[in-house]
Amino acid sequence: MAQFIRYTEHGGPEVLTPVEGPVPDPPEGGVVVEVRAAGVNPVDSKIRSGRRGTRDFSRPQGLGADAAGVVVAVADGVDGVRPGDEVIVHGASGAYASHVVATPDQLVPKPAELSFEQGAALGIPAGTAYQVLRSLGLREGETLLLHAGSGGVGQAAIQFARTFGARVVATASPANHDRLRELGAVPVAYGPGLVDRLREAAPDGYDVALDGAGTDEAIEASLELVPDRDRVATIVRMADAADLGIRTWSGAIPSTMGPEEVRLRAEGVAEAARLAAEGRFEVEISGRYPLAEAADAQRESEDGHVRGKLVLVP
Ligand SMILES: NC(=O)c1ccc[n+]([C@@H]2O[C@H](COP(=O)([O-])OP(=O)(O)OC[C@H]3O[C@@H](n4cnc5c(N)ncnc54)[C@H](OP(=O)(O)O)[C@@H]3O)[C@@H](O)[C@H]2O)c1
Numbered sequence: 001m002a003q004f005i006r007y008t009e010h011g012g013p014e015v016l017t018p019v020e021g022p023v024p025d026p027p028e029g030g031v032v033v034e035v036r037a038a039g040v041n042p043v044d045s046k047i048r049s050g051r052r053g054t055r056d057f058s059r060p061q062g063l064g065a066d067a068a069g070v071v072v073a074v075a076d077g078v079d080g081v082r083p084g085d086e087v088i089v090h091g092a093s094g095a096y097a098s099h100v101v102a103t104p105d106q107l108v109p110k111p112a113e114l115s116f117e118q119g120a121a122l123g124i125p126a127g128t129a130y131q132v133l134r135s136l137g138l139r140e141g142e143t144l145l146l147h148a149g150s151g152g153v154g155q156a157a158i159q160f161a162r163t164f165g166a167r168v169v170a171t172a173s174p175a176n177h178d179r180l181r182e183l184g185a186v187p188v189a190y191g192p193g194l195v196d197r198l199r200e201a202a203p204d205g206y207d208v209a210l211d212g213a214g215t216d217e218a219i220e221a222s223l224e225l226v227p228d229r230d231r232v233a234t235i236v237r238m239a240d241a242a243d244l245g246i247r248t249w250s251g252a253i254p255s256t257m258g259p260e261e262v263r264l265r266a267e268g269v270a271e272a273a274r275l276a277a278e279g280r281f282e283v284e285i286s287g288r289y290p291l292a293e294a295a296d297a298q299r300e301s302e303d304g305h306v307r308g309k310l311v312l313v314p
Pocket residue numbers: 041042043124125128147148149150151152153154171172173174176190212213214215218234235236249250251252301304305306307308309
């Protein structure tokens with residue numbers, strides 16, 4: 001039997017229920033992956049609560065886009081993937097499960113250097129960080145202002161920016177400043193006086209800003225410190241971006257990404273895996289929950305202070 005986390009109505013974490021069912025068959029053109037770990041992303045809670053995406057509740061809904069595991073079944077005619085392959089899964093549907101269905105373009109080979117938990121942590125965070133920084137054109141020698149540097153997206157963004165040759169000044173609570181330094185960023189505490197501290201941290205100014213916090217403070221500091229609004233993005237305040245004249249992208253329904261951004265998100269996952277295999281990209285797992293305790297994992301995520309990633313373990 002397989003296990004799945006399902007919900008039948010929008011609501012708090014308590015609507016998430018573990019259920020059992022048969023192991024799925026691979027659909028035409030697809031594979032089935034036995035999940036060893038699934039990534040918990042803030043968007044999962046937003047979808048569950050009804051704040052993002054729409055759901056057809058004529059049948060129970062699954063949750064979760066990211067996982068890592070072992071391929072156990074492959075549909076006829078699918079080339080390049082075999083049972084036994086260890087893979088990272090991104091952009092899937094229903095990854096909070098013991099088994100998830102995916103298409104080959106949602107798979108990246110898992111390097112031996114990464115654990116399954118670390119592999120499960122890459123999808124949305126690495127894909128988003130890479131896509132946004134590439135879409136904003138961050139280049140060698142430039143300075144990035146990054147809000148929420150210690151979360152999943154933030155840690156990935158620092159590391160990609162450093163590989164691009166950029167400097168990074170990132171906000172986090174003081175308890176996480178050592179972690180930001182380890183990753184190569186200059187840490188700055190958010191809160192009153194933020195703009196002054198940011199000016200001091202980068203006296204020559206900022207070229208690009210990425211808001212992963214969604215606070216007024218983060219948006220206002222970005223607008224004040226980055227001269228070109230075309231190089232300021234929020235991945236949280238999607239609805240405000242057009243009025244502010246800044247950039248935004250969303251991977252959740254309704255997606256606001258064009259084909260190039262979709263391509264960059266997939267490339268970001270593969271690139272993070274490649275760099276990790278070379279020891280140039282770290283993935284911090286700060287908490288793991290049994291699959292059946294997905295509701296507790298989402299409660300911790302919703303507190304808004306996850307460092308690195310939370311994962312579910314079937
Ligand atoms: N648009 C998209 O396609 C897209 C894709 C991915 C993520 N997102 C969104 O981006 C946000 C970040 O995602 P994530 O996966 O990185 O979340 P996460 O892993 O849960 O990280 C949250 C981080 O926010 C920091 N934080 C909390 N309050 C803050 C504040 N006032 N100022 C600055 N930082 C603060 C926390 O750091 P401290 O503990 O140090 O306070 C924590 O490390 C979420 O809202 C998520 O839904 C959007």
